[in-house]
Amino acid sequence: MTGRPEAATEAATEAATAVAEQVTPDGAAPGEPFAVTLEVGSSLANHTGSWRVERPVYVHRLPPCNDACPAGEDAQGWLYRAEEGDYEGAWRHLVEENPFPAVMGRVCYRPCETACNRGELDEAVGINAVERFLGDEALRRGWRLPDPAEPSGRHVLVIGGGPAGLSAAYHLRRAGHQVTLREAQGALGGMMRYGIPLYRLPRDVLDDEVQRLVELGIEVELHHRVNDLAAELDERSFDATFLAVGAQLAKRAYVPAGDSARVLDALSLLSGAEQGTPPVLGRRVAVYGGGDTAIDAARTARRLGVTEPVVVYRRTRDRMPAHDVEVGEAVEEGIRLRWLSTVAGFEGGELVLEEMVLDEDGLPQPTGRTERLEADALVLALGEEADLSLLASLPDVEVRDDTVVVGSGAQTTHPGIFAGGDAVAGDRTVTTAVGHGKHAAGQIGAWLAGRDLVLPARHELATFDHLNTWYYADAPKQERPRLEAARRTSGFSEVVFGLAEDNALFEARRCLSCGNCFECDNCFGVCPDNAVAKLGPGNGYAFDLDYCKGCGICAAECPCGAIAMEPERR
Amino acid sequence: MATPGETGTRAALRWDAGAAGTEGGAAGTAARATGARSFQVRFHGRGGQGVVTAAELLSVAVFLEGRHAQAFPSFGSERAGAPVAAFCRMSDSAIRTREPVVDPDAVVVQDATLLGQVDLLSGLRPGGFLLVNTALGLERLGLGDVAAALPRDHVATVAATDVARRLVGRPVPNAALLGGLAALTRVVTLDALSAAIAQRFSGPTGAGNVAAATEVFADVLRAREELRVAPPA
């Protein structure tokens, strides 16, 4: 067959195009079969939202890390920034709550990580390691803390330059208040300086973070021990006072000991080491106690030349208050642990240890059986209590069990005097103290303004079963490298190193973002009805209730539990 | 367009192919349709022997002469080797009927082994023609009586398979037999037949078949001449 097939095809195509272009005003091409052929997308007229009996809503749930942080840090929030590589943004988010990331990243016992949901998946996110990375990065780059607000005209006295006092001073200063900080010692830091060994917290890190804070305009008076608070308040007028004197008095236990027996307390060992005047210990030292201070004391002793430190504790390791990581590092350094033992006596270079058993309640009970342990010194690490003698002149400040009584607003029974840190009841950790300081600062600000501080309601806790963890790629935790054990005991070099940036970034990205949308687009993608609108980076999503049938797939498939289904109200 | 009641235009729809565009009158159509009786040929053979092709070639040859022809097979689902028949109906005027050929004017037997299995001579009109592909005589085939009932010069035997083998290279006797049929009946010229064969088959195959038809045409013609001068047996 001859002819022009190409020409015929072209003509057909042109003709078809011509027809298609002659669309009528309502979009229908002329001549299309009635009803059988339809113009696209017309089902948008069918609002299937009327089928819905439950509607999805975007929610914020409280991530367990935030929930667990004594300092009230929004760990999930700053990790979110860090995930993007915005370390400064992350750091700024962090220091909204806590001005000491570098310190925290070294000394915090990480309740956040204990609570972390990722721990149920593989391993908890190394929040603390990222915090340290951010803190170190800030010091390295010289990031400044946010400027204080406009002067409020109020003046607050902070007594005690430890973590609680410094935290309070920070938050008060940021709020625009004038702050005077009185510290008995010659340097700020309190227990951060005198209770935490060098190998855990190098002092330049502490100094730099404290200095950065002081530079916000805090009036610091060192070597100013407040012995009589009433007198000091009479001497100079303050609008409010925050009492954060800590707890430095070592608790003693009665130990029958001969005159020659060398018995000292852990705090004096630690502060002596800090101040370059370590006590004489000998070769064999026993530390009596089971807390972190006991471990710190033993490890410090090891670094001071003690060859055979042994920690004596009444109960078993699993009941020991000291943190596992600390105990583990101590064991690596050659420190022995003796469980179920009490010190019954110390004389003639020998400790008398009585064997204990745990009763049904887990309490140690004496057995009467004893044995002897050679020791040159006994270090008591049985806890500390506050020296509250400065309150003697203010009898209306209620004191109970050697701690200052405060209400939920951190205020003592004396109006205008607030208290926090180790001087009040509660966990005696740096992080808790920082949290007390922040909390008190907020309360003081409200009190000064003559109003109650209304804290936003806490969101529902984002528990593991709110999550859909299938979406998170498997990723083991990035461990911080540590100094070899053999090299640790020869000095006070920092044992745990920081993460490199890459690893810190990776670790930040292990965060599950529990309870808070991180814009993974899952809801946008999994809706069978296209009823989710994407509002652009940073703006999240919105449900299109015209079409949402309420199937709930978005909520079920939200990795982080940021969508809830609620009964439809009609 | 024919409108109801108009009869005359009907012819134009049909077969007036030779005069496309001319007006066909009712009378003319009728005369042509009912005029001279057509000549009908039946071919017998086995599937694969070109029986249908033979009928078709004959129709093409007639067509090439400007006359009308209609060829068709015995409609069936015969497989290779099975008995097959094909027909060709030819006429000076358009052929409208679709009747089967039941009373052929000529029968061509391409395969003599069909004898006794198929009623090869069924309906052969008195005075019709018979052409058989065989190297043996009709008597040997048991067709002596039949042959005797036909005019002497209406019967012929041809060793067409041998001719085909020799000239075409394959034992397909159809073209050779068509040559014989043309000589026997004179219903179609050898020229037209050769042209039809050459249209259908190109190259050596076409040439061989034309040669086979030509040779057998001559043989049969010669035999007919001999019969005309020889006295009846």
Place this chain on the structure above:
Amino acid sequence: MDEHGDAAGTAVRTGPGDSGRTPVKYYQVGSFAVGNRLVALEQRTVQADPERSNALTSGHRACQGCGEALGARYVLDAAMRATGGKVVAVNATGCLEVFTTPYPETSWQLPWLHSLFGNAAAVATGVAAALAATGRDDVRVVAQAGDGGTVDIGLACLSGMFERDDDVLFVCYDNQAYMNTGVQRSAATPPGARTATTEAVGPDPGAPFGQGKDLPRVAMAHDIPYVATATVADLFDLEAKVETAMAVHGARYLHVLVPCPLGWQTASADTVRVARLATESGLFPVFAAVDGQVTSASRIRHRVPVEAYLRQQGRYRHLFPSEDRPGRPDVVARIQAQADANIARYGLLADGDGDGDEDGTRPPGSGVAGSGVAP
């Protein structure tokens, strides 16, 4: 420190090959969620794109939580992206057709044709032939059908399309029964499952063992250039397979598992979850085959026993004990054996994950968040 020791490490998530998809660096959920603000746009799924074509748009009349509606949009949007929007879709009769085009409304936003139940593949062949004949080689054809329109009534046409290697991507949205007509058994209905024509009564309740067709393998037997399976639970994988398929000419087959809340008797919110359990149990192997040979299989990330999958679905309820019945642990065991056979056939476990992984550090089911697996 293992392969995740630095941030540049990739999160290995599936087996080798994996449709040629470039693994995404580890970014929190980068490998599995629909989108991720931390990765480049081109590494996110099509579904993460606010400009996605929404080839199947809102207002359709699918049941709440319809897996097929989801799967169809996933597939067609991916095909639209892969072709620059040059896709013609052909649809078999079935739920997908009925819920999208009740006069006077259509939910499609691409050229779409529905003819009959059993002829989608042949109609698509015609479309492809017409496109070729009219010089529109840039336009590609996707045929889609449910399992009935694929493995049963549509199989002859499908096989013909395969055999001729027509330039069509045929997508089966497999919800394992005739849902459109009220949940009757198809040749894709798995053993033990209750349907309206395999009721959960008598000595062998539910669909029988030893019947049915494994269409992906039937497709592979045609030696067509590309055969793959996917589910609505792994969007990256599904989209990568569509992209791969659209990059190839000739007959291609994609078999997508799309849970049906109605027929499977699952909660509407569980559609994706159940699909995930189907793969994580090994009952639905996710793999790809090129020229008739399996080239990749998605590894099971967190293996679960089939019971975890079956328990989610009312259609298997009769297999488990309750007050009024003893349950059928023998049937569950046979189904488990099927899963084990799939795992062995396709190598669905990562190296070192042998059978009996239940004794490993990760108990089966523990990794599937919120799956609500009952003991």
Place this chain on the structure above:
Amino acid sequence: MLRQLEGSRAIAEAVARCRPQVVCAYPITPQTHIVEALGAMVKAGELAPCRFVNVESEFAAMSVAIGASATGARAYTATASQGLLYMAEAVFNAAGLGLPVVMTLANRAIGAPINIWNDHSDAMAVRDAGWVQLFAESNQAAVDLHLQAFRLAESLSLPVMVCVDGFVLTHAFERVDLPTAEQVDAFVPPFVPRQVLDPDHPVSIGAMVGPEAFEEVRYLGHVKQLRALEEIEVVAAAFVDHFGRQGGGLVQPYRTEDADVVIVAMGSVLGTLEDAVDAARDRGRRVGVVGLTTFRPFPADALAGAVSGARSVVVVEKAFSTGLGGVLATDVTLALGGRTGVATVVAGLGGRPITQASLTGVLERACDGTLEALTFLDLDRAVVDRELARMDASARSGPSAENILRDRGERARGPR
């Protein structure tokens, strides 16, 4: 150009000149030669860019045609008998979707008993599918109707079926005037689809239509078919203009003026009938014939006009509706306002030859008023009577067809 061709070849040549873009084929006797020829032409590149698709069934053939047509390609296929039934669902569908597919139906009987020979049972089985159905009397008519079919289909946006008697026409070698490609190009314009699958102008074709609009859709389909009656005549007139001969239309009367008896028939039997009519006229009988070229839409008015003067109307048809009678006769009766005197002659079933002698008998009886209302032409009464007797004698007489075959076999062997 005049050619001596097999009918199938002539049809293939005609289709080829219409420049189909997609041809899909599944073999079934007696349609095979048509698609074989087209396949060879496509293979040789003569029809480029046409695609020839060897499908796996008739169902697929029509489905491929549907897809191709909806995509804007001129689509063609051919089938017969069982093949038509196998594609029946798609046949209805093509019409419902308004797709201008053209199909040749090489008419053949439907089994069981399986039979490969000609009658019209297949075409009658899909008379309600919504297709335009044209019947060819000869191979020239087959050629001419195919040329018109594409133009008709595309102007109406309806599928058109050209019915050609299997074997009788498809396998007959005869003279055909084949137009040139240029002539056909001038007559059959390029395909301008009414609806097309086009990513630049997307539509959804094949929506589900419920009770709220289905009846309207069907009514509109009916109107469309009725309007097709006009279009068929327009196209037939255009055909005359282009090719200088008649070659289509609705009905074809032959010698019906003053006829007392008019026979109505379709397809190749018309030629034999015309010979019979001429012969009867020669004997002084006032008889005529009306050929129906168009069966669907049914040309009721044209037919009524063509037979208005006849005393009696006889329908000779190659199909019948079991339990009722003639299919065509029923339509004719309806078209003639239920007038009495429409007799039915069922003839040629399963390839039974229809001879001029038998038809002459029909004409004579009709003229004499002795033709029965329903006649099965050339029925072997003896065989049937024996079987009926056997059925009456035993409730378990076995399959009648088998028994009849046995009887015929016995009878065939008997005289020897």
